[in-house]
Each structure stands twice: as C-alpha cells, then as structure tokens.
Amino acid sequence: MEIDKEKEEIMNTKTIKMREFLEVNKIECFELQKMEDEQQTAIFRSRMQVKGQTLPLAILIDTSVYTLLQVQIAPEVIKEDKFLQLASFLNEMNNKYRLFKFVVSPDGDLLLNACLTAKDSNFDPALINAILGETLKFLESEYPRIMSKVWDEK
Template identity: 35%
Template sequence: MAEQTIVNKKADSFEKYLKDNNLNFFTRFDKGDENQTVLFRSNIQVEGQQLPVNVITDRTIYTIIRVFVGQHIIKENNRADFDSFMNQMNRSYKVFKYAATDDGDLFLDACMPSTQESFDPKVVRIVLDVVVDHLNHEYKKVMQLAWK
C-alpha cells in the first residue's frame, strides 16, 4: 500500500490569501521536515526598529506568529524586571504570550489552533495586526528594561 502524503494546506491557503490581497511582504520558506513546516518570514516596524516575524504553519493543529522582540536583552541585572513584565503581559493578553530563551532573547508568540480544513488566513492577519498594535504601545517599555 502506497504511503499517502498529507500536504500543509494551511501554508497554501495563507499564500493564496497573501497573493489575493496583494500582501507581498512575506517570503515563503519550506523547511522540508516531516510536518511540512512552512515559514512565512517578514519584518514589522516598531519604534523605528525592524523586528523579524514568522508565521509558522505545518500539518499540526497549530499556526504560530512569532515576533523576535530582542536579542540578548535579558541579562542577570534585569531578569527579575523582565520576568515581572512578561508575567503582567501574559496575564493581560489572551491571544499572545511573551517568552525568553536561556541566552536572553525575548519573543512573542501567538498560537492559533485550527484543522487544515478550518484554517482561516484572515484570522492570522487580524492577530498579527493586534500584535503590531500591542508592540507599538509596549516596545519602549521593553527597551527601557533592556537598558537597565
């Protein structure tokens, strides 16, 4: 019996949505892994900075918007302040969560569950707009913590 290949319909749907709406600021990158992960890479401008953003789709029920807020900005002397900030933000916002890597990178993730058939690229766009609006209001605070 031949193995059936399951495609990442969410990636194709998102790509079609981008083309249909003349949204040409994402670049598609197919990872070629077993989940058929596809990254749609771009940048968002916040306070004069270009923050990398990925829309990550695959064959699982999750689609993730990941914004890289800052690289190596959390250090020993500001970790407690960042932990407090992230906890406050994570309690205040349902659609996204802040997280930090062990080496001090800060990122923001929005996770949207859907099946391949129920995926709605418009929801991704709406959530991305909410994330950008949030960062436009909070990025100065993040940088103030980073420079402590």
C-alpha cells in the first residue's frame, strides 16, 4: 500500500510507524481513526475474541510519550454499587498483574489498560504487537474469573 505523504504530515511519527508495521506484516484487522486535536491522536480500533466474546480493542497513539492499549471487558455494567463491590478485586488484580490496569469509565465500562512509554525515536510497533499477544493470553486465562465477579450479585 502506498503511503500518502500529505496524510502523513498530519499524523504523528509513532502513528506512521504503527501503520507501516501493520502494512508490512499484513495485519489488516485495525481501522485507523485520526482525531483532529493538538496531540495528533490516532486510534487503531479492532476486536479481540475471548472465550466466545468479541471485545473492542483500541490502541491510542499521540505525540506524548504514552501509548495506551485498551480492551473493553464489559460495557456499561459497573454502576456505583457494583464498583464498590468490585473495588477490592480490581485493586488486587492491578497489584498482581503489573502490565495491566483495570479501570472503570464514567459510563460504567470495565476496561483493561496497558500503558507503554516511548519517544518517537524508540517507539516499537513490534512491542505493541507482543503486548497485544500477552493481553490475549491474560484474558483467555482470567476472563471467566473477571466476569464471574462482574455478574456476582453479592
């Protein structure tokens, strides 16, 4: 695929590297959404199949040193009372698995985040891909336990 130089100018360096990595490795499961903001944010959207469920996945890349991988575990299910019930479990998981952090969005979405840091010069899309593989392995192992806690009515 030929790269449009005009479009490249409005994308940050890390986004260009990620897009090129996906193209070279023929990884075609991502859609690129470019935001019109000062940080030149780009969101690579896809889905992950885990235990028969399709989980939305996003990789957020901008001009900061942070790249965020985010998987939506459960949409709009963690209301205030459920959050209070789950807080101890989520904190335990956050302490046990240092790469991954569970957060609850203001809309009640249960999200799994992995944050990586890299300047433009040492941004490595292959590392992002490896972390995605680790994320899938982690979810294949822990998803049933996580969801049993989410749906527990205690």
